[in-house]
Amino acid sequence: MAAVKYIPREKLPEWLKALAAQSRVLVPVEEGGSVVFRQYDPARAPVFGSDATAPPKGAVFPACQELFSYAYGKEGEDNAPTLKLDPKTEAQPTVVFGSKPCGARGFLIFDRVYMGKKFPDPYYIAAREATVFVTMACATVENTCFCHWVGSGPADAAGSDVLLTPVEGGYTVEAVSEKGAKFLDNPALTDGAAKAAEAEAVKKASRDALGEAPDIASSPAALLSLFDDMEFWRDQSDKCVSCGACTYLCPTCYCFSITDEGTGTAGRRMRSWDACMHFQFTLEASGHNPRPTKAHRLKNRVGHKFSYYPTLHDGLIACCGCGRCVKSCPVSVDIREIVQNAVAKAKG
Amino acid sequence: MTDPFNPYLPEVATILETVQETHNIKTFRVRFDDEAKMKAFTFEPGQVGQLSAPGIGESTFVINSPPTRMDYLQFSVMRAGEVTAKLHTLTAGDKVGVRAPLGNSFPVADMKGKDIVFVGGGIGMAPLRTLFLYMLDNRADFGKIRLLYGARSPQDMAFSAELPEWTGRSDIETTLTIDREAEGWQHKVGLIPNVLLEMAPAADNCVAITCGPPIMIKFTLEALKKLGFADEQIVTTLEKRMKCGIGICGRCNIGTSYVCVDGPVYTYAQLKQLPNEL
């Protein structure tokens, strides 16, 4: 791997401006009390300390995206009907700058689904390939963080292209991928060898602050064994109000709906975020709903993340432990607690 | 350079012909406008397609014409909601979008040399029709073929234009039934599972393929078990709300099984392995 580089804090804008000259650069900024990813604006100081309220999910998977436009028409002497479909899969070159490791790592969970062999998703792939993640390792952790439960950690570079680590006066900068290495070519970055040990100490300290992770290796089997235990799921879901906060803010939740919008003879087909916590997600035209209550739906959310997905994808848990679902839930439904309850209950 | 395959982009197709099967089922025969694509198109019996009315949306329907008859792709659509209501307004010459083939198919190879019993109820006859016609077109490959098709009333029976041929053929045995007596009805009267018990097909070296409304499936499964069919000898298709049809949008799973790619065809034995969430 390339040598460690260093950038003093006051030189960050210089680097960001250089990046912004070539791509869309998204940084976390404060907006009305929340922290969200927005296009870099030198007048707005990025917030690198705490984790963003909303992860940079939209950079690759927008809340709503056009799949294609359509236009009906008429043609020829006999006015034969025509239908033209026009897809747009191109994506804008983008740098996501200053996400936490968990926010970037979420796309590793997407990749398995959107970059499968049978039906690779051209929209996702275009955006994924056009996006570079310059990630900020965590110097501090929060009460809701549990990335260490799911095979990750506060300095996990998986899914990122460049890793920054906060040190005294600035940040060390390490290229993680080849794609990332190209981004370090900037005069604001100097040799960071002298800072490398300090960066390693920061990484270790935040990892240590998380403490021991409980053993949840049996969660796939445990959750499956509780599938028919609706009393268990009632107890876990009692306080849930069935909104979409936990899934829309989750860096790994990848579900969507497809809807058409048009006026007259033209319009577009779009895909937009959707989630298994919504009643309408599985509602069939007949009125039948295989997941009629919030207990059924929460069971699917936890089951998908900690059982079905890992069973299908080599044990990879579909959660990066960012804790957003816990922190942003209006009633503090805690997925950690549910997984642990399931593991304990299955043990009997 | 050609664009990478876009699984969300339908093929534009033209409706060649429609058949009003019942008051709420309409059949569409469509062909892709791109002749090269139509000629290259292949699928297996049981596979489905997403039929689009751009501007309204798209919905999943089984391709109910067999791969042995490729003049057109046939879909029979029961009016249920927004998209199906729009489709029902379309006629010959109108354009639709088609994304196909999607999903798995009937295990035809495993059925070769065996006796076959089809048990279809209502619109559930659509997926059976594909396989049924496919078998008729490859008649020598299969043993005895029996079809039991039921609907609420004679007016609710789809594919009525084909029924005389099906009931008239001597190399198959077709039984039609309706729930309650109706004037002029020449065939059986009675609920499908009861008629099936009367028919009493021998389970030995036989595969039963059943499709229909949930309540009918439930009692048909019971009847088949009574007749001695093992779980592996019973094949059915599942229905789930779908959007993408390609295993990505995340809504059609039963545990680890995504009905849009791993289904819709399952044996009863496979169904029993899945979590209970139908």
Add this chain to the structure above:
Amino acid sequence: MSRLDALKTRIKEALPGLECVIGWQKGYDALHNTPLFIRGEADVDKLEWGALNVHNPAVYLPSFAGKKVGVVVKGCDSRSVVELLQEKLIDRDNVVIFSAGCDGVVDIAKVRAKLAAAGLNAGNAEKVAVDGKTVTVTAAGKAVSMPMAEVAADKCLRCQFPNAVLADAFVGDPAPQVQAAPAADADLAALDAMSVPERMAFWRYHMDRCIRCYACRNACPMCVCRDHCIAQSREPHWLSQEDSVTEKLMFQVVHAMHLAGRCTECGECQRACPMDIPVLALKKHLNRTIHDLFDYQAGVDVAAIPPLLQFKLEEDNIKERSW
């Protein structure tokens, strides 16, 4: 006996006849309590009463239709229960209301801001102590004291009903009224002071970060459609799934309209919003209009019919024929 102990005693007595009793318990960290569903005697001891009981448990009542449940309420929550009764969305015989005097709850967003000002992260909260007029939060080893008046929920600063307006078991001493007359609404005053374009810019700025999660809708005890909301339905097809401020704001306006004269200003919509969008102001604005027109306040009288749920040939304050 403390209010909490007295509540526990009354709940224990009533529990055998109830499906469950809804209250609060400690949550995932010191700063968060979370709703509690008491189904057995052992759960009763988890009950909490105090400044961290920010949620409105009335939101759960309609989902228990046909079953008899208990609910522990603060004064403001009791108004939601009353409004639900007014609209016959729940049945008086099927709800047992437990309550005690309320000294106010904190607004976690304000606590978060206070901690941030002290260079601390609310995500590191270790301990919370509330005594009389001060809240002391310890985070990352440092204690920060904040006057309750500065971190209390806005609604508490103007609270007219610190004691439940309706209760089957009201325990302990009533809480004193904060103020004789409600103080001015700071958020409405700020919006009133803006020009119309400024106000539109304000909403555009805030709604832009809305993620359309509808926590605001689902946390609202008076929102009755929920699973069948126009936000997602295609029939009627009033909103699209487009990620635009227009769609997002349109939903908020529809929500506010549906709550005009029904909203008790419990503030759950805004509290629940994970993106800190000040959506309560829209409802407050409509409530003010309702109050001016009909001299009506939602959720204080079980027998009253909300003004927009009835029809009068001639309203007292709407002079249709005299202009």
